[in-house]
Amino acid sequence: MHPQLRSDLELLPQLLEEARQHAAAFLTGLDGRPVLPEGEPPAPVPLPEPGIGLRGALAEFTARWEGSLSGSAGPRYLGFVTGGVTPAALAGDWLTATLDQNSNSSLDPAGQQLERETVGWLRACFGLSAAQHGTLVSGATMSNTVGLAIAREWLGERLGVSPAEDGVAALGRVRVLSGAAHSSIAKGLSILGLGRGALLPVATLPGREAVDVAALERELARQPGPCVVVANAGTVNTVDFDDLRAIAALRERHDFWLHVDAAFGAFAALSPAHAHLVDGLDLADSICVDLHKWLNVPYDSAVQFSRRQDLQARVFRNSAAYLSPSPAAGPGVARGAEPDLVHLTPENSHRLRALAAWFTLRAYGRAGHQEIVERCVAGARALGEAVAGLAGLRLLAPVRLNVVCFTLAERPTEQRLAALARAVGQEVFLTPTVYQEVPALRAAFSNWRTTEDDVRRVVDALEPALAKAG
Numbered sequence: 130m131h132p133q134l135r136s137d138l139e140l141l142p143q144l145l146e147e148a149r150q151h152a153a154a155f156l157t158g159l160d161g162r163p164v165l166p167e168g169e170p171p172a173p174v175p176l177p178e179p180g181i182g183l184r185g186a187l188a189e190f191t192a193r194w195e196g197s198l199s200g201s202a203g204p205r206y207l208g209f210v211t212g213g214v215t216p217a218a219l220a221g222d223w224l225t226a227t228l229d230q231n232s233n234s235s236l237d238p239a240g241q242q243l244e245r246e247t248v249g250w251l252r253a254c255f256g257l258s259a260a261q262h263g264t265l266v267s268g269a270t271m272s273n274t275v276g277l278a279i280a281r282e283w284l285g286e287r288l289g290v291s292p293a294e295d296g297v298a299a300l301g302r303v304r305v306l307s308g309a310a311h312s313s314i315a316k317g318l319s320i321l322g323l324g325r326g327a328l329l330p331v332a333t334l335p336g337r338e339a340v341d342v343a344a345l346e347r348e349l350a351r352q353p354g355p356c357v358v359v360a361n362a363g364t365v366n367t368v369d370f371d372d373l374r375a376i377a378a379l380r381e382r383h384d385f386w387l388h389v390d391a392a393f394g395a396f397a398a399l400s401p402a403h404a405h406l407v408d409g410l411d412l413a414d415s416i417c418v419d420l421h422k423w424l425n426v427p428y429d430s431a432v433q434f435s436r437r438q439d440l441q442a443r444v445f446r447n448s449a450a451y452l453s454p455s456p457a458a459g460p461g462v463a464r465g466a467e468p469d470l471v472h473l474t475p476e477n478s479h480r481l482r483a484l485a486a487w488f489t490l491r492a493y494g495r496a497g498h499q500e501i502v503e504r505c506v507a508g509a510r511a512l513g514e515a516v517a518g519l520a521g522l523r524l525l526a527p528v529r530l531n532v533v534c535f536t537l538a539e540r541p542t543e544q545r546l547a548a549l550a551r552a553v554g555q556e557v558f559l560t561p562t563v564y565q566e567v568p569a570l571r572a573a574f575s576n577w578r579t580t581e582d583d584v585r586r587v588v589d590a591l592e593p594a595l596a597k598a599g
């Protein structure tokens with residue numbers, strides 16, 4: 130064994146204790162760190178010849194890199210839709226690496242069984258029935274892509290072909306109808322060989338990002354054959370929700386696969402006051418939910434649900450003599466049976482991603498996660514009210530859930546908004562967007578640590594920055 134490896138192995142408990150102390154100090158100091166540090170990150174250097182051991186690597190990481198990394202784990206990183214990591218999720222993630230499982234077959238079954246238990250808990254959180262099978266993937270983009278891949282196979286089933294076996298050309302032109310689809314839908318369509326051009330935008334309701342269901346029905350009536358509808362449950366700009374029940378009811382008259390992108394919107398189900406927003410979610414054929422956002426587990430984690438695990442196994446089937454028996458090809462495969470995970474997702478090998486979610490769900494329960502959701506919503510409401518009350522700012526949409534979309538009252542150019550975001554960047558991280566052709570900023574609340582105090586700090590940072598911006 131290399132001497133550095135041997136020495137680290139001998140000192141393992143001590144070195145892990147040092148790493149743990151380092152992590153604890155980082156988390157304790159999170160509130161005092163700049164949310165977005167100024168200055169450039171270090172320039173990459175070639176790998177130095179001699180190794181320096183774990184202790185040396187930790188010291189070098191701390192000196193060279195740590196200071197330039199953002200406070201994205203903290204309570205005022207409100208850019209994109211960024212969750213934090215609950216204490217239990219953090220411990221779960223540490224153990225994920227510690228145990229280093231790659232359980233995706235019944236030859237070594239415990240890990241995949243733990244994932245199944247976790248999926249059942251998630252299903253209960255989102256009010257889904259047992260008909261929704263679930264698997265964990267690396268993020269909502271991958272979850273949407275998997276959902277669309279199953280939809281693609283369903284289209285094949287309708288037409289009597291299998292894109293998984295015969296290629297996408299067997300399908301001819303595919304149409305995917307959606308109101309305000311997330312950018313990852315187009316990316317998924319590109320990956321799947323359906324093409325970004327397959328996406329057909331449907332009119333949204335006036336002043337809203339929710340699809341106009343009557344317009345959707347008119348578009349469906351124009352389709353020559355079966356198609357795919359992507360419904361949105363929580364859009365990134367204004368957290369608008371399509372009427373899922375009304376869309377699902379259109380299947381009585383039109384033939385389509387219903388995929389719902391509920392990346393963070395699904396968490397509305399945890400709050401009795403907001404659960405109506407995702408009414409009908411269970412009627413979907415496939416559903417995307419991110420876990421590294423509002424569940425507050427570390428990256429990379431999301432779940433994808435689908436009612437047609439048989440089609441999913443047809444797409445992702447991975448046959449090799451050394452793996453577990455695969456579900457046979459052909460119609461009706463694996464219906465009712467539980468295929469091994471190796472046959473259900475784009476990855477073969479993968480970490481025991483479910484463990485962090487398992488830990489946080491078991492530690493805090495539904496009620497704990499409901500409290501996170503409701504506190505985030507209250508924070509967004511409070512910031513929304515403050516923004517509406519500031520002379521220099523203007524709310525662009527009502528705060529429906531956890532995002533505040535706002536702009537400058539005067540001359541809202543991209544440059545002026547970027548300058549404002551930079552001016553407050555030590556205290557709060559906001560990201561730019563364009564909503565209804567108006568450049569804007571978004572503040573998205575999804576970190577379990579964020580409190581009223583943080584909202585006050587954000588407002589206290591915005592006020593002088595606005596005065597300076599003039």
Ligand SMILES: *Cc1c(COP(=O)(O)O)cnc(C)c1O
Pocket residue numbers: 210267268269270271273311313363364365390391392393419431
């Ligand atoms: C964040 C998000 C995605 C993409 O999620 P990743 O985890 O970044 O892949 C997709 N859809 C919606 C609605 C989102 O908010």
